[in-house]
Amino acid sequence: MANTNFPLIFERSKEGRTSYSFPELDVPETDLDSEFEDMYVRQEAPDLPEISELEIMRHYTALSNRNYGVDSGFYPLGSCTMKYNPKINEDVARLPGFSHIHPLQDEKSVQGAMEMMYDLQQALGEITGMHKVSLQPSAGAQGEWTGLMMIRAYHEANGDYNRTQVVVPDSAHGTNPASAKVAGFDAVTVKTNEHGLVDLEDLKRVVTEETAALMLTNPNTLGLFETEILEMAEVIHGVGGKLYYDGANLNAIMGYTRPGDMGFDVVHLNLHKTFTGPHGGGGPGSGPVGVSDELAAFLPKPLLVKQDNEYRFNYDRPQSIGRVKPYYGNFGINLRAYTYIRTMGAEGLKKVSEYAVLNANYMMRKLEKEYVLPYPQHCKHEFVLSGKKQKKLGVRTLDIAKRLLDYGYHPPTIYFPLNVEEALMVEPTETEAKETLDGFVDTMLTISDEAKNDPELVQEAPHNTIVKRMDETTAARKPILRYQRENNNR
Numbered sequence: 001m002a003n004t005n006f007p008l009i010f011e012r013s014k015e016g017r018t019s020y021s022f023p024e025l026d027v028p029e030t031d032l033d034s035e036f037e038d039m040y041v042r043q044e045a046p047d048l049p050e051i052s053e054l055e056i057m058r059h060y061t062a063l064s065n066r067n068y069g070v071d072s073g074f075y076p077l078g079s080c081t082m083k084y085n086p087k088i089n090e091d092v093a094r095l096p097g098f099s100h101i102h103p104l105q106d107e108k109s110v111q112g113a114m115e116m117m118y119d120l121q122q123a124l125g126e127i128t129g130m131h132k133v134s135l136q137p138s139a140g141a142q143g144e145w146t147g148l149m150m151i152r153a154y155h156e157a158n159g160d161y162n163r164t165q166v167v168v169p170d171s172a173h174g175t176n177p178a179s180a181k182v183a184g185f186d187a188v189t190v191k192t193n194e195h196g197l198v199d200l201e202d203l204k205r206v207v208t209e210e211t212a213a214l215m216l217t218n219p220n221t222l223g224l225f226e227t228e229i230l231e232m233a234e235v236i237h238g239v240g241g242k243l244y245y246d247g248a249n250l251n252a253i254m255g256y257t258r259p260g261d262m263g264f265d266v267v268h269l270n271l272h273k274t275f276t277g278p279h280g281g282g283g284p285g286s287g288p289v290g291v292s293d294e295l296a297a298f299l300p301k302p303l304l305v306k307q308d309n310e311y312r313f314n315y316d317r318p319q320s321i322g323r324v325k326p327y328y329g330n331f332g333i334n335l336r337a338y339t340y341i342r343t344m345g346a347e348g349l350k351k352v353s354e355y356a357v358l359n360a361n362y363m364m365r366k367l368e369k370e371y372v373l374p375y376p377q378h379c380k381h382e383f384v385l386s387g388k389k390q391k392k393l394g395v396r397t398l399d400i401a402k403r404l405l406d407y408g409y410h411p412p413t414i415y416f417p418l419n420v421e422e423a424l425m426v427e428p429t430e431t432e433a434k435e436t437l438d439g440f441v442d443t444m445l446t447i448s449d450e451a452k453n454d455p456e457l458v459q460e461a462p463h464n465t466i467v468k469r470m471d472e473t474t475a476a477r478k479p480i481l482r483y484q485r486e487n488n489n490r
C-alpha cells in the first residue's frame with residue numbers, strides 16, 4: 001500500500017533544483033526578434049515544481065501504486081469483462097514489423113499487417129456466423145451505431161423510408177437506446193417479463209411497419225440468455241425489420257452458439273472485452289461489426305479484401321455507409337485480439353465461455369444466501385443481485401460498494417440494470433481462480449453481517465483508502481480539475 005502521507009510534487013519543490021541537464025551550447029547564441037518573441041515566448045515562466053529526477057520518479061511511482069487494475073486484484077465490474085490481458089499480446093503488439101509501420105504506407109509494403117487483419121475478420125465471421133466483418137468501429141457503442149446506419153441504408157435502398165423506430169428491451173445495455181437515437185431513430189421500449197426476459201407479447205404489441213430493427217443484448221444485462229430468440233426473429237422479420245445482436249459479452253456463448261445461426265443480420269463484438277484488449281480509463285477499444293450477406297454492401301469503406309493472393313482496401317463501394325473511423329480501426333487492439341484467438345484456438349475459446357459461465361453461477365449460488373436474487377434461473381457470464389434486504393437495515397448498495405474498497409476489491413457495477421432495485425451486477429470472468437471467487441464471496445457475506453451488526457461501519461466506508469467517501473454532488477457542481485497549490489486539494 002502506498003504511503004498516504006507522501007507529499008505531492010509541488011510540496012517537494014525546492015527553488016533551483018532540476019532534473020535535467022542540457023548539453024553545452026555548441027552554436028552561436030542569437031537574439032530572437034522581438035515580434036517573434038511576443039508571439040511565441042511566454043513572458044512569465046510557468047509555475048512548475050523544481051525537483052530532482054529521483055523525486056519525480058518517486059512521485060509517479062507513488063501515484064501508480066494508488067491505481068487499481070486487473071493486474072492488481074479482482075475486478076468483478078459487471079458487463080465490462082475485466083479479465084486478464086495476457087502479456088504475450090503485448091509482446092506481439094510490440095514487434096517492430098507491427099509497431100513501426102504507418103497506416104498511410106503503400107499497401108504493398110504492409111501485406112503482413114493486412115493479412116493479420118483479414119484473418120481476424122475471417123475468424124470473427126466464423127465465431128459469430130456472419131458473412132462479412134469490418135474492423136473499423138473503435139468501440140462497442142460505435143459498432144452499434146455503425147450497425148444501425150447500415151440497417152437504415154438497407155431500408156432506404158429498398159425505398160423503405162418510413163422505418164423510424166428501433167425496438168430496445170428495457171434490459172438492454174444502456175448504449176443501445178443511445179445508439180438508436182444517435183442513428184436518427186426513435187427507441188421504443190419493450191418490457192421484461194417475470195423471468196427477466198423479453199416479453200414476447202409486449203414485443204408483438206410494439207412492433208409495426210415502422211420498425212427498422214430490434215436490438216437485442218444477449219445475454220441481457222441480467223446475465224440471462226434470451227430463450228425466445230427464434231420467436232422474436234419471426235416477429236421482427238415478419239414486418240420487414242432487421243435483427244441486431246449486441247455481442248459485447250460474447251464470452252457467455254462463444255463456441256457454443258452463433259448470432260448468425262439465430263437469424264441475426266448485424267452483430268458487434270467488443271474485442272476489448274471478450275478478446276482481451278486492455279481497457280478501462282476510456283480505451284482504446286475495438287467494436288467490429290459482422291453482417292449477413294444481405295447487408296454486406298453497406299459495410300463501412302474501405303473494406304479489406306483478398307484478391308489474387310494480395311490484400312487491399314476496396315474503396316469502390318457505392319452503397320457503403322462510408323468511413324466510420326480513420327484508417328482501419330484500432331490496429332493495436334485488433335492485433336492483440338488476433339494473438340489471443342490464435343493462442344487459444346477454437347477449443348480454448350469454447351472453454352472461455354464454459355468457465356465464464358461456471359464461475360458466475362458458482363458465485364451466484366453462494367451469494368443468494370444473503371443477497372436477494374431477483375431472477376433465480378441459472379445465469380450466463382454475470383448475474384445481478386439486489387441489495388434491498390440490506391437497504392431495510394439502512395445500508396444501501398452504494399455503501400456495500402464502498403465497503404468492498406476497504407477489503408481491497410473493485411466493486412461490481414451498481415444501480416444497473418435499472419429494472420432491479422439496488423442492483424449489484426457481478427461478472428467474475430473466466431480467468432479467476434476458485435480461491436479468488438471464494439475470497440470475494442466471503443467478503444460479501446462479511447459485509448452482509450456488518451450491515452446487520454454494525455451498519456455505521458458500512459455506511460461510512462471506505463475507511464482504509466487514500467480518498468474517503470466523496471461528496472459526489474459537490475464534486476459535480478464545483479469541479480476542481482487542476483491541482484491548485486493554494487487550497488492544497490488532492
Ligand SMILES: *Cc1c(COP(=O)(O)O)cnc(C)c1O
Nearest residue numbers: 079139140141173175246248285
Ligand atoms: C460494454 C458494452 C457495450 C458498450 O461498449 P463500449 O466499447 O464501451 O462502447 C455495449 N453493450 C454491452 C452489452 C456492453 O457490455
